[in-house]
Amino acid sequence: MPKSVAGGTKWTYFASSNAQNSRSPEVLFDLLVSCSSEQGFSQVAYGALTDAEPTRRPEYLPAAVTVNFPSAWRERYAERRYNAIDPVVRRTTMQSAPFLWDQLAHKYQLQPGEMRVLNEAKEAGLKHGVTVPLFGPFGQLSVVSFASSFDDVDPEYRLSRLNALAWQSHHTFAEIAPSSEGKCHMKVALSEREKDCLRWVEEGKSSCEIGVILRVSENTVNFHLKNAMRKLETNSRTHCLAKAIRPGLI
Structure with a gap:
């Protein structure tokens, strides 16, 4: 990691x-x-x-x-x-x-x-x-x-x-905060590949760079990141990363 x-x-x-x-x-x-x-x-x-x-x-x-x-x-x-x-x-x-x-x-x-x-x-x-x-x-x-x-x-x-x-x-x-927009009460399970991609997003890597590191195509990286964003109900990689870190999903 x-x-x-x-x-x-x-x-x-x-x-x-x-x-x-x-x-x-x-x-x-x-x-x-x-x-x-x-x-x-x-x-x-x-x-x-x-x-x-x-x-x-x-x-x-x-x-x-x-x-x-x-x-x-x-x-x-x-x-x-x-x-x-x-x-x-x-x-x-x-x-x-x-x-x-x-x-x-x-x-x-x-x-x-x-x-x-x-x-x-x-x-x-x-x-x-x-x-x-x-x-x-x-x-x-x-x-x-x-x-x-x-x-x-x-x-x-x-x-x-x-x-x-x-x-x-x-x-x-x-x-x-009393009214928290940040709490995620959903039971979310990320795949190991989704976690891998998010960990490298945390390092500031692009989809192309992550693909080289993980030895998969750039499209495959984008696929896994989009799945993670969908599961965590976010519309950006950084927001998705933050929501995954808080409950210890990665």
């Missing part, structure tokens, strides 16, 4: 340990920061963009479960109501996959106010960022944003790993 990515082994161990039973968002968030810091992204914000938001602590910004961005930046952001013009927030609802903050200006014709938010965030120490939209049932949308204070970090290289970590942490948070 390959080693998990983005602190996945650490996260999986934690989730199955007594610490998970503490039902503490603070402990979970500390682990999330620890895992993302290993990838060079020690600043994290996790929250909901829809009304059906998870339980949050009152001292944090609205619609956020928790955030450890620099306090001066959080205060400035709130005072100037940057959430209304933040291009990261505004573009999250338009995305179906994780995206880099650095690419927003190239992909969209940002307004001066939007550029100001990005530039001031960099000045505050958020040099590079990755945002992962987390889509749930009934139109629910949550988000995890990772930011780095390092000039030379490569967010594109870390993208798949942070994506996997975001989904894993999201499901763990959801399980301790």
